[in-house]
Amino acid sequence: xRIAVLLKEVPDTYGERKLDLQSGLADRGATEAVLDEIGERxxxxxxxxxxxxxxxxxxxxxxxxATAAAGLRKGLAMGADxxxxxHDDGLLGADLTLTAEVLAAALRRRAFDLVIxxxxxxxxxxxVIPAMIAELLGTPHLTSxxxxxxxxxxxxxxxxxxxxxASVEAGxxxxxxxxxxxxxxxxxxxxxxxxxxxxxxxxVGLAELGVHAEDESVGRSIVIAVAExxxxxxxxxxxxxxxxxAQLVDFLVSxxxx
Numbered sequence: 103x104r105i106a107v108l109l110k111e112v113p114d115t116y117g118e119r120k121l122d123l124q125s126g127l128a129d130r131g132a133t134e135a136v137l138d139e140i141g142e143r144x145x146x147x148x149x150x151x152x153x154x155x156x157x158x159x160x161x162x163x164x165x166x167x168a169t170a171a172a173g174l175r176k177g178l179a180m181g182a183d184x185x186x187x188x189h190d191d192g193l194l195g196a197d198l199t200l201t202a203e204v205l206a207a208a209l210r211r212r213a214f215d216l217v218i219x220x221x222x223x224x225x226x227x228x229x230v231i232p233a234m235i236a237e238l239l240g241t242p243h244l245t246s247x248x249x250x251x252x253x254x255x256x257x258x259x260x261x262x263x264x265x266x267x268a269s270v271e272a273g274x275x276x277x278x279x280x281x282x283x284x285x286x287x288x289x290x291x292x293x294x295x296x297x298x299x300x301x302x303x304x305x306v307g308l309a310e311l312g313v314h315a316e317d318e319s320v321g322r323s324i325v326i327a328v329a330e331x332x333x334x335x336x337x338x339x340x341x342x343x344x345x346x347x348a349q350l351v352d353f354l355v356s357x358x359x360x
Contacts, residue, residue, distance in 0.1 A: 103254065103274075105148045106161045106209055108219040108231075109141040109177055111170040115224050121328055137173035140220025142180075142287035144280050148218050149181045149288065151252045159183050161212065165193065165204055171303065178298035179290035186212075190307035192315040195325075198226075200315060202234035207311040210239060214275065216257065221246045221279040232279040242272035248283040 114134045145162065152158035162177035164170045165188040174185040188208055196204070209217055217239075222229045236243030247259035247270075256273040272278075290298070308315055340349045353359075 103151075103155065103157070103216065103252075104159045104161070104212065104214045105151070105216045105218060106163050106212070106214040107141070107145045107148050107177070107182065108205065108217065109145065109162050109164045109173055110138045110220075110223050110225075111135050111164065111166045111173045112138045112223060112225040115139070121330075135169050135172075137176055138220060138223055138225075139287075140222065140224070140280075140282060143282065143284045144218045144220050145177055145180060145182065146285055146287040147250050147252075147280055148216075150285075152181070161186060161214070163205065163208055164188065165196075165201060165208075171305075174303055175298050176290060178301045178303070179294040180288055181294060182301075184302040185304070187303060187305045188307070188311070189305055190315075192308050196315070198228050198230060198234065200313075202231055202238060204308070204311060204313050205231070206235045206238035207313050208306065209235065211311070216252065216274060217241075217277040219277070219279045221281050232277050236277035239275070239277065241275045241277055243277040243279075244270050244272055245279045247278055247280050250278065250280060250284070 112135070114136050118133060145160075148158075148160045152160050160182045161184050162174050162182045163186045164174050166173075168189060170189070171187050174187055178185055186208055188204055193200070193204065217232075217235065219232045219235075221232070223231075232245055233243050244257060244259050244261070246261050248262055249260045251258040254274075256271055257276050257278055258269070258271040259278065261268050261270055338353055340346050340353070
């Protein structure tokens with residue numbers, strides 16, 4: 103079985119995140135770049151299956167700047183067999199539609215049996231990329247899984263929603279996404295780190311994938327305005343002198359909260 107895992111470089115979750123007020127894009131230099139934890143959990147799903155099923159090939163795939171290669175190397179050190187880095191200046195500020203199209207094109211080149219991703223990145227919070235990729239690839243998709251069972255016949259999993267718990271399944275090839283309920287990722291050991299230096303890491307651009315970032319026939323979103331978030335103001339303090347309830351009601355009404 104050939105499994106692809108989508109990884110993403112994101113600003114440090116615990117650092118201060120900022121927008122570039124000129125471009126409207128995330129200021130990636132404002133904090134340290136790290137591998138998104140949800141992607142590591144997705145990789146753990148693939149590696150756990152590979153541990154128990156010899157012959158499974160795991161490929162990590164990431165679209166991002168040159169620095170994203172470090173995250174891919176970490177994935178290789180954890181146990182992935184090879185990596186694909188999609189890097190092109192034309193992808194700067196790519197929206198969800200372009201991102202999904204590019205990732206789908208990269209996945210289509212190798213005909214994977216299964217694609218595993220995190221359900222939600224910690225920077226964009228779009229939560230739709232796995233489903234969009236499945237649509238472009240023409241495969242079934244199971245999203246936001248809290249448990250996963252993989253075999254040659256297909257995928258089974260469990261998903262929790264407001265309506266309850268659903269058991270879902272699909273045949274292969276398929277695309278799935280997992281939540282933070284999945285086990286945490288393993289740590290790369292010294293042997294894995296050394297082995298990662300010799301594992302294949304392919305870098306491809308838009309030309310190799312046959313994708314045109316400026317193609318007007320494909321929907322693309324643009325930023326038309328951006329502004330810094332206003333500083334937080336002090337709240338209204340109510341002193342109870344027998345009329346606190348009335349003051350509270352007046353406050354709610356004046357702010358259209360009641």
